[in-house]
Amino acid sequence: MSHCAALLISAPSSGSGKTSVTAAIARAERRRGRRVRVFKTGPDYLDPMVLQRASGHPVYQLDLFMGGLAHCRALLAEAARDADLILVEGVMGLFDGKPSSADLAAAFGLPVLAVIDASGMAQTFAALATGLARYRSDIRVCGVVANRVGSSAHADMVAEGLPPELPLAAAIQRRAELSLPERHLGLVQALELPGLDAQLDAWADAWEAGRREGFRFEPVAFEAPATEQLPLLLAGRRIAVAQDACFSFIYPANLDCLRQLGAQVRLFSPLAGEPLPECDALWLPGGYPELHGEALRRHPSFFAELAAHLRQNKPLLAECGGMLVLLESLTTLEGQVLPMAGLLPGQAQMQPRLAALGLQAIQWPECEHGQALRGHSFHYSTMGTPLEAIAQASNPNGGRTAEPLYALGNLRASYLHHYFHSQPLTIARFLAGQGTASDTQAC
Template sequence: MSSHTTACPALFISAPSSGSGKTSLTAAIARSHSRRGERVRVFKTGPDFLDPMLLERASGHPAYQLDLFMGGFAHCQTLLAEAAREADLILVEGVMGLFDGNPSSADLAAAFGLPVACVVDASAMAQTFAALATGLQRFRPGLQHGGVIANRVGGLAHARMLAEGLPPDLPLVAAVPRLGHLSLPERHLGLVQAQELPRLHELLDGWADAWDAALHPGHVIPRVTFTHEPEPAPQRTLAGRRIAIARDAAFGFIYPANTDLLEALGAELVFFSPVQHQPLPACDALWLPGGYPELHAEALSHHPTLAADLRAHVAAGKPLLAECGGMLALLQTLTDAMGQAHPMAGLLPGQARLQARVAALGLQAIDWPEGPLRGHSYHYSTLDTPLTPVATATNPNGGSTAEALYQQGSLRASYLHHYFPSNPEAVAAFFGNHGH
């Protein structure tokens, strides 16, 4: 199998820090181009479930993760090349500040030759904007820059001051005004989930209108050449296996690459909503992904059959993977942010309690019994359980987060959100286990 190349306009949207407006501007650009009939593919750097939901609505196509730690270079290369073959525009939203973390947004942009456009919150600065922008441009030689975007600009005079001192090779791509009436509500894990925003299409159109008006006339997004090294398709070791997946407002944290992989392995996927009291479908294996069970604890605790169905599933030796919120739903009790304790399914001994500040955050590497996997952790609850972990994760950046993996018969649970493509064979071995 030989490699081939495809060229496509592409832009990497980064910033000096979180909170600069990367997500809303990436969504604005995606919406602007997609409503003109262009095919837009948007990627999100690093682990994140909420931004991609928004970017999917903006572009009309699922937003995939690009992460050199979770997925690796070859996997990211394949995703980009496949997108380039069918898209008119590729956008990649960075994570945190341009040079933050390891691997950083800059590492990813450099690996694939993506031109970077930094979004700078200019609301509290004038000529210093150019100093900051050129510092970002020159800090790492070899990184391509496709201009700079000023966000939260006060008006035309402010925009003129911001452009002063910018070098010719770093143009001001757009000066986007403050859009207070078009801001997103926030929740403790960041942005609110896309399906919870009834006016989302109006909001996205408002952002796109603002982008179109702010864009410097004549700005052209550079074309990038993407190389595709065809990867062999995974063996269909899950052919004939039916995997049930909880998917609703309580269990929404699902990487599209994870479900793609399960299908590529041959599995038939069937989705159900515990919040809407749908019964567990007939299945050979079950995945309870993360989400917001604490916001729907009342509905979950009153599900008429779920606890009994889950118990029977595990008693039959069928695999059950419970991640983060999925694990919380299996405990004896879950205490929400208001201090109210809700009875959960009771399959795992222990209880969890929501707290006001982040309990854990970071990329994670863990050794499953079937092999090493990668993923990430981000949660506001703390867990108290007598169970002894079968494995403990590590953080590549030396952070304090080190999640435990618990195993009880065919049930496997952790705060970790696993990225299945990091080890397809291990995932296939777990979900393919036939029990007794």
């Protein structure tokens, strides 16, 4: 049993300022010399990039569907052994989704700090905060942040009706320069923001200036579950992983999972012109091929190396943007047709609106009976291919998104972003070359 100060930062809705407040607290406490670990609730790649820069430590996902209760408990317990403070950024509104941020807070006894956008309201702020605090009896909202207040007088006004057990933890003034740029999948990636560290310091300064006396971080007890060591099914296997601004949607836990299975993980950057490392299997994660298609084509050997990899019948997992790179072409919103690697028959087209969203579960051929790989889908493109799916995902909440899985030789491709810890042995069997290969078409 480990004890560590902890807080789950949530809000009534997306756009309230959860990420900036979480990053502000992390950077402020880190500047004091405290060891801070930050987690993100639910599937997300972009917020964690900012939070990692703020805290100085990789940000892991806590998702009761993708990872499960025991996995989340193990991640928190491990962090509690080394950290002085654990922060968990919620997803959407506090009670939104199945599972929700509130479900996570209840599962681990995490006190909740509610961030409310106070712009355009006064005493109603207290009514909204009180409603969040009283909606469920199995969680405790320990304080509230008034975000984007117009003045100190405005801050005092919104705090007027708060009950004593629900204190105003901080009031952060509205400043346009505190906003981060966004694009179609959310925030712009941290590695594309040269001024991010200065902005994180500005957020921390705003938190410190607006923090009210008396607010304290509370210790929480974290108990590590009994865990079994994964079999070393990938011992001696070299797994290449593309990682840069084009291929950036990588859960740190997925890399951990590969290493725990015995793999030697070899990261490389196609955008930097780096060659495909000597490897036994390859993972092309998601990202932004629509922004970097021309740069990929200028790589002297990338597409040819992908083709050679598949000709040698080596496993290749391509997820979302990684899958689009293997297609014949990708058309941007502006109508520009970007030639891709041409290793997977089909074309993709960027869309102005979200094309698919939702948690996903899918039974790969390598899954044990009744088991499924879990993950999520989130993309602004559509794809057409003559290939028939070898499996179809489903949404646990009954949503319409149901991503197909395609196979071509030892290539597996899907829009789905898989969470490896949900079925590590399935991933290991495929990357070890023990998967069920499709020979319906030649690469």
